[in-house]
Amino acid sequence: MTFTSARKLEHIDIVRKGGVEPQETTLLEYVRIVHRSLPEANLEDIDLSVKLCGRELGAPLIITGMTGGHPDVEPINAAIAEVAEKFGIAMGVGSQRAAIEDSSMIHTFSVVRERAPHAFIVANLGGAQLAKGYGVKEALKAVEMIRADAIAIHLNIGQELFQDEGDTKFSGVLEKVAELVEEMPVPVIVKEVGTGLSAEDISALRSVGVKCFDVAGLGGTNWIKIEALRSKAKHGAPLRDPASIADLWGNPTAIAIVEARNAAPDAYIIGSGGLRDGHDVAKAIALGADVGGFAAPALRALSAGREGLERYVSQILYQLKAAMLMSGSKRPQDLWLAGITIWGRLKDELESRGINIGSYLNSRAMTLLWRRRDNDI
Amino acid sequence: MTFTSARKLEHIDIVRKGGVEPQETTLLEYVRIVHRSLPEANLEDIDLSVKLCGRELGAPLIITGMTGGHPDVEPINAAIAEVAEKFGIAMGVGSQRAAIEDSSMIHTFSVVRERAPHAFIVANLGGAQLAKGYGVKEALKAVEMIRADAIAIHLNIGQELFQDEGDTKFSGVLEKVAELVEEMPVPVIVKEVGTGLSAEDISALRSVGVKCFDVAGLGGTNWIKIEALRSKAKHGAPLRDPASIADLWGNPTAIAIVEARNAAPDAYIIGSGGLRDGHDVAKAIALGADVGGFAAPALRALSAGREGLERYVSQILYQLKAAMLMSGSKRPQDLWLAGITIWGRLKDELESRGINIGSYLNSRAMTLLWRRRDNDI
Amino acid sequence: MTFTSARKLEHIDIVRKGGVEPQETTLLEYVRIVHRSLPEANLEDIDLSVKLCGRELGAPLIITGMTGGHPDVEPINAAIAEVAEKFGIAMGVGSQRAAIEDSSMIHTFSVVRERAPHAFIVANLGGAQLAKGYGVKEALKAVEMIRADAIAIHLNIGQELFQDEGDTKFSGVLEKVAELVEEMPVPVIVKEVGTGLSAEDISALRSVGVKCFDVAGLGGTNWIKIEALRSKAKHGAPLRDPASIADLWGNPTAIAIVEARNAAPDAYIIGSGGLRDGHDVAKAIALGADVGGFAAPALRALSAGREGLERYVSQILYQLKAAMLMSGSKRPQDLWLAGITIWGRLKDELESRGINIGSYLNSRAMTLLWRRRDNDI
């Protein structure tokens, strides 16, 4: 078994123990969706279906990539896949590097397609691997391994910098991503892992053709914190102590979503990082995302078995439907027309980033028109 | 006894136990009425009388609709009615559906008119019932049952969505309300139940002729929370778990009042939801309401009998008079000319809703002129 | 002994016990005086002398009116007078009504002039007494009783409204004050007692000739709270329960000072209400006051005897000098040129009151020029 594989298991353990979220939050607590008492719709009129990266989902939700690469985690992937299949939601796998390096690990990933023959499944490779030599060949392998509908490239510079064995080469990733966009048979999603994409990076990536983003903002699972905990457990104190960076560094999810939509009005945007219920998903979409995503809560729900995860997802979807009905939204993207208020720190930070809130909120409607005209991107 | 009837009793019990208010507040704590040291008036000059929906009240206060429909609650309605009669304040009854379905329940409502022959009494039906078929016929029955001065239609979509047996059809309510406005011999009040009316809904309702609104905003009794508690008590966990929606969803009372007045400058507006003393009532009026209202505190005051409620109301009225005198206001609507300050989150949220605070505060005076010219609406 | 006299003693007792300050603060905690590292002055260059209402003080400080009218409080007045004499600061006496009603009480006030032959002493009568018939005759008596340099008329509507035996007539006070301004041989100061003067009242008073104000804002001793405590102690519950008014009603000191200076650029303004050290006094002056004042802390310092008060005042003066030197101010009014910052709630509230902070801060310099030109008002 490789180091990569063993590390995967340690990560799952640490996340399960909890305490892996930073002091800073998503800033979604500075957002309110205006309640409508008279929506002129029935609950049964709510239609959760959306398109994500050109394919239809049953609901605007994705369980983002976490695992694979170790025999012990195969049941996790299998359970998530079954739930994704059942609700028609999307699902990502964890980095497939372990299976590319060691083909005995392939089934820990491919189980996903077996259990979710129709779901939107996302393959996964790291930007750090691209920097070190991975390219179209490995990406194709990853996609084929699970007959993926898209491939996500995760950018986890924070994690690598504070991981004992972290890769600290990040040069050349943009060029490699551009190559993948050009060559891959499926859409390329660029994602963070909990520190949040920024307007600057979205713009750069959009300019080389990326049209799908998972912002994975600050406020949920924090990989700088996890690596510090892991190193501390091994050496008594973290080898590379992040100090306040573990709690304060990153683009909070609410900001990352707004920056992403503002920088890429025509892109598919997954709002994620710290989303914990259907209300959060509704806020993420209302702020400009196409769908909401989460990772760690799925792990925790699985402690009550597949049924636990099923119940959790079905509650999220009910809460989302309720939030939609109570804001007069029949389709998820109608949330882009819903009234929302923004205050305090979130307001100030967005203004600091040159984003006028009133204009931004209006501009969400433009994306909707665009989406409706093209019926896809 | 019907289910509707039994549920009524459970609700009263839960409210009495307390813990039914959301984490979010009314936001009235971000409002300050400017103190005047030199009001050039005496306490005896303060005249609390106002008009509400075309009829005069002894004071700008209403105990909003709560109950009826179960023999055990008849004493509650009787006591509130006696207090309303005594102070010349308005009173609503709870949803009359139980008595329309089962005539043996009528007296639990009609006791109100017996005990309050002169008070302004408000009949009550649910928007959800209108959506399912109720119409002018049932509304007339409700009004006649208690010789009501007005009928309130309550919009409680949040409650229905998270109630085990909730109705989730809300289509067609606006049209039905329009019909009632046209046909009913008494004014139609549209009210929320603690989640707050919004500018959008007020505008739609005003455009079909509604002239009386009870905003019933977030910050007081929260029906999403109550239904979750009720369901949890029955099933161990709520069947439809609202998660953070129970604590964070809704239009806070301060915002709902401003949005209502801004959207309907000529309407009668009841500011309610979380008002707990005469200071709160003064703030609600100063923000633009015609009268203040409350519900749950009446239940709690009744635990010390009718005298308890009497004492509570008389304290509220004294506090209101004091606040009026200390702001240089001889009549309740003079509070629309009083200086007030707004800060922090409330300021930001109102701006997010396109409301310029300075202009809005000035515009309150226009409603006053209007009211004085028409001597009614 | 009269009721008035007995009440005076109860008040002193309650204040000594503490817990008489409201939940709301002075808002001075949202003000920062810019530190200067290079003041180009020595401590000995700091000259604390100022003019107040046309007379020179040794330092910009007044212990505002508290007591007299009961034999037991005579030592309090005597001690404060000795301290005032020693430091050349001003001092007010409490309401002289008790001595006007009962001449046996005169010495409890006149002791002040005996012990402070040269100090600036302020006589005191209530606005409520003016409303009920007092006039020039009684005011002259009050002034002569202590050979006062000025007479303060206190406006305490909040206290009266929630005092068991409170007077609730406040009509006609302005006219009476105008008469006093016209007829009295000494300047008339209009003061609050802890609820804060407002721009509206200052303007009205300035227009009838009042040139001296003591804002006595919210954040320090709160008379609504004290009367509620007193009533509760007597009857188990307050007869007139102020509810949240006891904690939240009033114009905070920082706001009252700015409103006063803004409404009366040429007036003498005593900034008071909740000032507790020399830093607070410096902030009050920097915000626009001529001098700072306090009351309750003097009572508390006296629990260690006259020496206790002496030590307290001398510390305040040292802290004030330090704050002046560290802001490059040689004379108290140079603080009007010092840089200050204002944020958060105070900023928002001032803007709500139509006050542009930048312009206001600049305009403080105009008062300075005015003062220098006239060498008096």
Added chain:
Amino acid sequence: MTFTSARKLEHIDIVRKGGVEPQETTLLEYVRIVHRSLPEANLEDIDLSVKLCGRELGAPLIITGMTGGHPDVEPINAAIAEVAEKFGIAMGVGSQRAAIEDSSMIHTFSVVRERAPHAFIVANLGGAQLAKGYGVKEALKAVEMIRADAIAIHLNIGQELFQDEGDTKFSGVLEKVAELVEEMPVPVIVKEVGTGLSAEDISALRSVGVKCFDVAGLGGTNWIKIEALRSKAKHGAPLRDPASIADLWGNPTAIAIVEARNAAPDAYIIGSGGLRDGHDVAKAIALGADVGGFAAPALRALSAGREGLERYVSQILYQLKAAMLMSGSKRPQDLWLAGITIWGRLKDELESRGINIGSYLNSRAMTLLWRRRDNDI
């Protein structure tokens, strides 16, 4: 041994015990550096070298002046010097007055040059000494004593005012500083000691030729507090009680840095006062400083010996490198181009000081161009 010398030891003891930071913070907690997921750089590309006052440093860090002047503190200076030499960072010594008054103390300072033959070493004298007669002669002595690369004049008016034996003459310091700038063979740095330089002082000093500043803002070690603690320990209560001045007076570090850069776009600015990790250093630089500095944490790290300090500095440098890489900055001054957000109190205070945040952030780039054109100042 002189008093000066003994006091030095007491100070070190108090700082080691802790509790010497004010209630107010640096306000750096209202600053966020925008995270970049795609920096297109490798960790090894990060080059920490910068110029400070015309000389190159290995990293943008200085351990600012603390000690010397007592035999017991010589090991402290020796250890800091060795660490400075190792990392190529700058180091200041404490006030050299003790050694100028008593030549037996010289070695407690000169040990620094012995252990750090190549490091940037800063001599130190007090502004208060200049005011009392020190001049070029003493300054030359101080520089020669340690073959210093620069001399810092510390302005500690707050400390002097509340020190039992404090000097309270601050007149004439500016002129003396001007003389030093003219006559000294090395650059003159003007520094605070934890209360923060202001725009006004920076402008005055820049106008007499000072080009190097150490802002030493509020939020870290607080000398007013330390002197109050020291006096209290001796006399039971502080002789000169600073009251709230000990916790609230001063220019917070974040503000001091922005004011300094805004007032002196071409100067070298050391951002210091309360910086505790590499993230803080990155924020200080991003706000406009050239390098970051700290003092007290070095003392505390030394409780684990020289190795403790070495480990601490090496962690700070790693955190700084990480922050730079994660914000797309290859050189420290590239942080001036990094996105940052500012909110809440810091935003309001800067606006109060006439600083438009957007314009200010843009203007940082101008300093960069200037610096690159001149390749020095």
